[in-house]
Amino acid sequence: MSGMSSMSSGGVENVTKDGLSGDFTIEVIEMDYKAWDGNGGHPYLQTVSFKVSRQAIIQNHCSDQFKNRFTNPNSNRTSLDKDTVVGVRLWLRIIHGNITSDLYQLCVEDLWNALGFEKMQGWYDSWFTQSFGIGNSLDYDDLRENLFSSYALNRYRQFAMVTRKMSYLGRGHIEEHNPTHYRHLHVPARIIDQINAAKGSMRSRLNEALLDCARPMTFCPKQCPKNAESLRTYLDSVSSTRIWPFSTQHWLAIQTLIDSPGLVN
Numbered sequence: 001m002s003g004m005s006s007m008s009s010g011g012v013e014n015v016t017k018d019g020l021s022g023d024f025t026i027e028v029i030e031m032d033y034k035a036w037d038g039n040g041g042h043p044y045l046q047t048v049s050f051k052v053s054r055q056a057i058i059q060n061h062c063s064d065q066f067k068n069r070f071t072n073p074n075s076n077r078t079s080l081d082k083d084t085v086v087g088v089r090l091w092l093r094i095i096h097g098n099i100t101s102d103l104y105q106l107c108v109e110d111l112w113n114a115l116g117f118e119k120m121q122g123w124y125d126s127w128f129t130q131s132f133g134i135g136n137s138l139d140y141d142d143l144r145e146n147l148f149s150s151y152a153l154n155r156y157r158q159f160a161m162v163t164r165k166m167s168y169l170g171r172g173h174i175e176e177h178n179p180t181h182y183r184h185l186h187v188p189a190r191i192i193d194q195i196n197a198a199k200g201s202m203r204s205r206l207n208e209a210l211l212d213c214a215r216p217m218t219f220c221p222k223q224c225p226k227n228a229e230s231l232r233t234y235l236d237s238v239s240s241t242r243i244w245p246f247s248t249q250h251w252l253a254i255q256t257l258i259d260s261p262g263l264v265n
Helices: 054-059 064-071 085-095 101-105 108-115 121-132 140-152 156-169 189-212 227-239 254-259
Strands: 008-014 024-031 044-052 077-080
Touching: 024 085, 044 054, 044 085, 054 064, 085 101, 085 108, 085 121, 101 121, 108 140, 121 140, 121 156, 140 156, 156 189, 156 254, 189 254
Parallel strands: 008 044, 024 077
Antiparallel strands: 024 044
């Protein structure tokens, strides 16, 4: 059985607002880019047709190449075979002002698939809040996958939150992660360099905080008889934390260093 014959059909979905009749049809033929068929190609997953407003598509900021599909008066349909049904559905409902509540429950990979098609800033703010709240529930994998989206959509609050937490939670060299086949979607290398530089700077400040207080005139300005013994005890305690020296602990995250029992005590 061929991939096309096993493909499921999701029928026709009208995305226009207030149930108005769409005057153009976009057929999405979704393929599984994570799998391969017997011919060395990608198998088909599903196909869904969307009824849309031709004018709504043309008036929104799409590429000229894409708009040309809608300006031909002799054509009332087009096909897309490199995008996902969920990604196209989200984009179409945003530009038609007809967003449904289920679209705020999308996973990060679905968001990336939508980003590969078009940008949508307002929806992202609500989606991010509903998915992660104030950011406390973001684990490191979430951070890696949300770095590009917050950067590409110019969402400064989310970008600051993501980069800050990456600096604290990252182990070793920090890198982003793209969960889709849109390999051209990534933050500029300089952004990754800046995050790693910030992480290195925090490590240096921790180093200074531990050692600056051990300077003779800082640790014991009066140079009392117990000064040398107390200083030795302090340095022995620092060494016993098992996270010292920091220069040899690049595999540990900054947050791990801060939360370590020896450092806290």
